[in-house]
Amino acid sequence: xxxxSQSPSNKVTEKxxxxxxxxxxxxxxxALYWYxxxxxxxxxxxxxxxxxxxxxxxxxxxxxxxxxxxGGSVSTLTIQRTQQEDxxxxxxxxxxxxxxxxxxxYFGPGTRLTVT
Amino acid sequence: AQTVTQSQPxxxxxxxxxxxxxxxYDTSENNYYLFWYKQPPSRQxxxxxxxxxxxxxxxxxxxxxxxFQKAAKSFSLKxxxxxxGDTAMYFCAFMTDMNYGGSQGNLIFxxxxxxxxxx
Numbered sequence: 320x321x322x323x324s325q326s327p328s329n330k331v332t333e334k335x336x337x338x339x340x341x342x343x344x345x346x347x348x349x350a351l352y353w354y355x356x357x358x359x360x361x362x363x364x365x366x367x368x369x370x371x372x373x374x375x376x377x378x379x380x381x382x383x384x385x386x387x388x389x390g391g392s393v394s395t396l397t398i399q400r401t402q403q404e405d406x407x408x409x410x411x412x413x414x415x416x417x418x419x420x421x422x423x424x425y426f427g428p429g430t431r432l433t434v435t
Numbered sequence: 436a437q438t439v440t441q442s443q444p445x446x447x448x449x450x451x452x453x454x455x456x457x458x459x460y461d462t463s464e465n466n467y468y469l470f471w472y473k474q475p476p477s478r479q480x481x482x483x484x485x486x487x488x489x490x491x492x493x494x495x496x497x498x499x500x501x502x503f504q505k506a507a508k509s510f511s512l513k514x515x516x517x518x519x520g521d522t523a524m525y526f527c528a529f530m531t532d533m534n535y536g537g538s539q540g541n542l543i544f545x546x547x548x549x550x551x552x553x554x
Binding site for chain 2: 350352354361362364367369375378408410412422423424425426427428429431
């Protein structure tokens with residue numbers, strides 16, 4: 320079946336502009352995660368959605384970062400007023416409900432964001 | 436807070452040989468999961484193998500096996516009969532078990548080990 324998809328694959332933006340990154344999880348997966356991968360910081364958790372529960376935003380690095388998940392499926396990560404330190408690969412992952420004991424996360428190919 | 440440490444930034448192995456990648460972690464939880472993910476140059480993160488902490492038996496998946504030492508908080512990955520396609524970054528990851536009161540829903544990753552398989 321179809322895996323996790325992300326768009327765009329690459330995004331170049333100017334400092335100060337807003338960007339939106341999209342994630343389409345595997346159909347039926349109720350949990351969705353965003354991670355950031357950068358050379359200096361490795362892989363960092365950003366935000367986690369589980370069904371209709373309030374998201375776990377504990378990993379968002381600043382209030383310039385926000386994410387939403389519409390209809391329990393597609394998610395958009397928005398970065399406002401981008402800074403050069405936001406340059407990284409943004410990875411999305413999805414899984415079945417953790418509470419159902421199905422916990423493996425499947426990753427998308429990522430969006431490489433470059434802020435100039 | 437949980438942490439994951441991979442002490443080998445880079446490793447190389449000859450094709451058909453065996454290599455072991457190290458991982459240690461720190462947690463006060465008793466129930467959790469451990470994973471090894473592979474990330475080739477294509478950037479796609481691929482799950483290699485997983486281990487439930489409550490299971491004493493080490494997980495195996497074809498040429499990949501783990502040595503899980505819960506008391507030592509160690510979780511190494513052994514790759515047998517290494518193939519050129521195994522060349523990739525390998526990440527060790529930890530996740531708490533929310534069914535047992537774990538509060539973290541996300542994976543916590545080590546810094547990775549870059550593995551090169553040489554012909």
